[in-house]
Every structure is written in structure tokens, then in C-alpha cells.
Amino acid sequence: MVQPGHIRGAWTLGLPRFNKPLAAQVPLFSAHVQVSLRSSVLDPAGEATRAAAARLGVDGIKTLRIGKSIHLELEASDRATAQAQIELLSDRLLANPVIEDWSLELAETHGGPQA
Amino acid sequence: MTVGIVVFPGSNCDRDVRWALEGCLHLSTRFLWHEERDLGGIDAVVLPGGFSYGDYLRCGAIARFAPVLEAVRDFADGGGPVLGICNGFQVLTEMGLLPGALTRNQKLHFLCEPAPLEVRPGTCQWLKSYGEGEAINLPIAHGEGRYQCDADQLQQLEGEGRVVLRYGQNPNGSVGDVAGLTNPAGNVLGLMPHPERACDPATGGTDGLRLLASVLA
Numbered sequence: 001m002v003q004p005g006h007i008r009g010a011w012t013l014g015l016p017r018f019n020k021p022l023a024a025q026v027p028l029f030s031a032h033v034q035v036s037l038r039s040s041v042l043d044p045a046g047e048a049t050r051a052a053a054a055r056l057g058v059d060g061i062k063t064l065r066i067g068k069s070i071h072l073e074l075e076a077s078d079r080a081t082a083q084a085q086i087e088l089l090s091d092r093l094l095a096n097p098v099i100e101d102w103s104l105e106l107a108e109t110h111g112g113p114q115a
Numbered sequence: 116m117t118v119g120i121v122v123f124p125g126s127n128c129d130r131d132v133r134w135a136l137e138g139c140l141h142l143s144t145r146f147l148w149h150e151e152r153d154l155g156g157i158d159a160v161v162l163p164g165g166f167s168y169g170d171y172l173r174c175g176a177i178a179r180f181a182p183v184l185e186a187v188r189d190f191a192d193g194g195g196p197v198l199g200i201c202n203g204f205q206v207l208t209e210m211g212l213l214p215g216a217l218t219r220n221q222k223l224h225f226l227c228e229p230a231p232l233e234v235r236p237g238t239c240q241w242l243k244s245y246g247e248g249e250a251i252n253l254p255i256a257h258g259e260g261r262y263q264c265d266a267d268q269l270q271q272l273e274g275e276g277r278v279v280l281r282y283g284q285n286p287n288g289s290v291g292d293v294a295g296l297t298n299p300a301g302n303v304l305g306l307m308p309h310p311e312r313a314c315d316p317a318t319g320g321t322d323g324l325r326l327l328a329s330v331l332a
Contacts, residue, residue, distance in 0.1 A: 037218075041263055042288065044223045093180075096173055096209065098216040099263050 026075045029082040032105040035095045036067035070094055073109070082106060118330060119147045119157040121187065121203075123167035123178050128200065128311060132163045135311040135327055142331070149181040159196040159330040160187050162203025164256070164309060174202060174217060174259050175209035184210060196240055196330055197303045201257055204295070204305035213296050213305045214272070215264035221288025225258040229320075230308055231283035232294055237276035238301035244325040251322040253308035255286065260307040262289035262296075272296065280306050 037043045043065045050064040076082035083106055095102040118136050122129045129146065136142045145157065149167075154160070168177035178184070184206070191197045191212055199207040207213045220226060234249045236242035245251070264272070269291050272278050280295030287307075295306030310323025 040265070041218065042221065042261075044219050044221055044288075048223055093176065094172070096176070096216050098208075098214075099218055 026077065027079075027082075028109045029074050029076055029079070030107050030109045031072050031074060031082070031086050033070040033072070033086065033090050033094050033102055034067060034104075035070065035090075035100050035102045036065060038099055038101055041099050067100075068094075079106070079108060082108075116158050116331060117143045117145055117156055119145050119154060119160045121147045121149065121160065121162050121181075121183055123149045123165070123181060125167045125169050126163050126165035126202070128164035128202075128309065131309075132161050132200070132311045135314040135323070136161075139314045139324060140328055140331070147183050149178070149183050151183050152186050154186045154190050154195075157190070157195075159198070160190060162187075162197070162199040162206050163311075164201030164203060167202055167206060170202075170259075173209070175205035175207075178202075178206045179209040188212065191298075191303050194300060194302050198241055198327075199303075199305040200309055200311065201260075201307055204307055205259065207303065207305040212303050213298060214268055215262055215293075215296070217259050217307070218261045218263050219259050220257070220261050220286075223258075225256075226260070226286050227256040228254070228286070230255040230286060230294070232308060233281045233283060235276065235279050235281070237279055237297070239279045239297040239304055240301050241297075241304040241326055241329050242279055244329055250283070252313070252320050253310055253323055254312045254319075255308045256312075257287070257307055260289065261287045262291075262293040262307075264290060269293075275299065279304065280308070 046065040050061050053061050074082055074085060076085060086104055090102045090104060091097060120129050120132050133144050136144050171177055187197060205217045208216050229252050232251050232253060234242055234245040234251060236245050277297050278291060278293050279297050281292045282294045285292045294308055295304060297304050310326040313320045313323035
């Protein structure tokens, strides 16, 4: 759906284009980074939670591991740039590759940043 | 001789370290706020214990990007003595000055107790006044002190004699009973136990005094 202020591209007509021409053109990406302890690393918090699950009466849980879920929105000129930026972020800050793995889901959000 | 003590928001052993160095060893110290970049006149650096930046994300993960640590990295690369205690050790691993990582204690408890340790000083500058295999006692106080690295890395560290401090009775599940590590050059030491809390006879043992005093020699 095309609405003034929500569209990208220099051809777009509408007020934001004239007031903030650049803001209307930079695509916005939404990303979800999932960080989990490597399978070889003991997760004592997960083990304690698994034990509590059994006390609740939920039996049969074989593994329970706790990770982190990080949602972020990023402005970038294109998808490849966004992907590279978030990969760098995940590898160097969000996760410690010595003990953690991470995975990334990236999507371009429809509707640019609000003015 | 002036020892720089790095102060992050959330550091809480900075004053203990200052007391140990000034009150017990009569050295001069300077607090280095996390935004400082100038280590001029500093002869050794201590990264103290605490919860830098609230330990958000992971212990030491945010501290690693503090401006002062760029200067500390250059200082360490130039052979300057750097000591990371507890949270300071976690910061050193996040910076990559020491390998591996420190994770949640195996039994989840925050451990605050005396820890018997075995010292294997090797080439570590900070431990040169301890005998090979000497048994000492230092207090530990941590929730995330379980040292973790892969088997190949541990074997390499052992082979190079860089596991310089080992727990007598492993309290937290660390691989190889690792309590402290040094870098290949021996000028950087990271350890979970608190030597600064074992310096003043008024508060118990003094096994940590020689470690901090080693910067004098």
C-alpha cells in the first residue's frame, strides 16, 4: 500500500519527500538475532529450568536451553549492507563466538522510518 | 611507580585495589575513568572486579568497547603489565587479550568463599615471587567464573604453561580447573580470585600481597 511518507524512491510524490527527502529514501530493515549457547557448553540455567518443569508435572523434556532474542531495526542503503552490518554486530557484540552461536532473520519493513 | 586502576560504571573493587596498593604496599595509584585515553606515567594497569556496565549482554561485553581499553590494549601490546581481577578477567577475554570465556557457575550459586589455589608461575610477571606448585589461598566472589574453552585450546594453554593458577577444589566447573591465565608474553594476567582482598592482615590472609607487589620488582 502506498501512502505519503511511507514510500521509498526518488519518484515518490508526497509531503515527506519535500520536507525530508533523504529520510523518505533510506530503506528500513527489521532483524531478529537469536543467540544460543553452543551445544558443547553447559547451560546451568536451562538445566535448573528443566528440573523445575519436572516439578510442575511436565515430564519428558529432554533438553531445555536458554538463549537471547534480539530484535532491531536498521536503516541501510540496501539489503546486502544491512546483512553485513548485522552480521558484524552479531559476531562482535551480540554473541561471543567462543561460547555462543547466533542466527539472523532479516526483512525489509514496508513503510520507511516515520518522520 | 604508579598503578592505573580502570573504573567502569559498575566497578566495585576499584577502591579495594587502591587500598591494597596504597595502604598495604605504599604505591601510588591513579583511577582511570572508562572514557580516558591517556595512560601517560602509568607503569601497570589493573582492571578491577565488579559489574562493568551492569554486565548487560554478557560480562565484559560492553566494557570491551570502552575508550580506555584501546589505550590498555596498546599498553599490553607494548609489554606493559596488565592485571584483570574477576570482572577484569572477563573483560580481558572479551577483548581477546586472553582466550576463552567465563560463563555461569555450574551450580548457579554466587560463590563467595576462600579458594585454595595452586600456582604455576611460568613466565608470568605477576606471579614471579611465587614458587612452582606453591599452594595459596585467595577469596573468590563470582557468579560467572566457569572458565570455558574448547579442548584443543585448553591443551595448547596447558602446553604453553599459561594456566598459571588452578583451583585445588574446583568450585564453579571451570575446564581444567582454570582459575587464572597469562598471555604468551607473561605480562597480562587474568584471574577470578581476588588478590586485593588478601593483602591486609586485618581482613584475613595475605597471600595476594606478593602478586600485587610484583609490579615493584
